[in-house]
Amino acid sequence: MGRPPKNRGKKVADDASYYADGVGRSLGKKFELQAYDLRAYLKKFEQETGEEAISDGFGLLTESDEVRNAYIEYSTTAAAAMKAVHDHLDAIADALRKVNRNTEVTDEDMAVLFGKGAGGDR
Numbered sequence: 001m002g003r004p005p006k007n008r009g010k011k012v013a014d015d016a017s018y019y020a021d022g023v024g025r026s027l028g029k030k031f032e033l034q035a036y037d038l039r040a041y042l043k044k045f046e047q048e049t050g051e052e053a054i055s056d057g058f059g060l061l062t063e064s065d066e067v068r069n070a071y072i073e074y075s076t077t078a079a080a081a082m083k084a085v086h087d088h089l090d091a092i093a094d095a096l097r098k099v100n101r102n103t104e105v106t107d108e109d110m111a112v113l114f115g116k117g118a119g120g121d122r
Contacts, residue, residue, distance in 0.1 A: 024103070028096030035089035042082045049075040 047053070051072050058068040 024096060024100050028093050028100060031089050031093035031096060035086055035093055038082060038086045038089060042079060042086060045075075045082065046079050049078075051075075 049071075054068055054071045054075060058064040058071075
């Protein structure tokens with residue numbers, strides 16, 4: 001996620017992992033904002049291209065039923081795809097929030113193990 005801190009003369013294992021919580025929080029927020037924006041676009045899309053809007057645009061001519069139905073099907077399919085992407089982005093944002101929360105708890109627990117409390121040195 002981010003770059004690990006400079007080694008400063010200490011050997012770090014090649015398989016060691018590093019989680020930059022600030023970067024993780026930022027990434028989570030970006031996914032959250034993208035999901036929020038997509039939801040707003042989806043709502044607008046559904047209002048402008050829903051069955052009622054399409055039917056109003058085509059009128060009640062018998063010849064237009066087939067075309068109207070095709071547009072309604074397309075609109076419904078597109079809205080479902082946008083909803084699936086929204087749900088996926090929202091799930092990623094939620095997972096990143098959980099990772100960040102778990103990282104904070106782990107950092108606090110490690111600090112206690114090494115004699116540091118919430119108020120500093122013990």
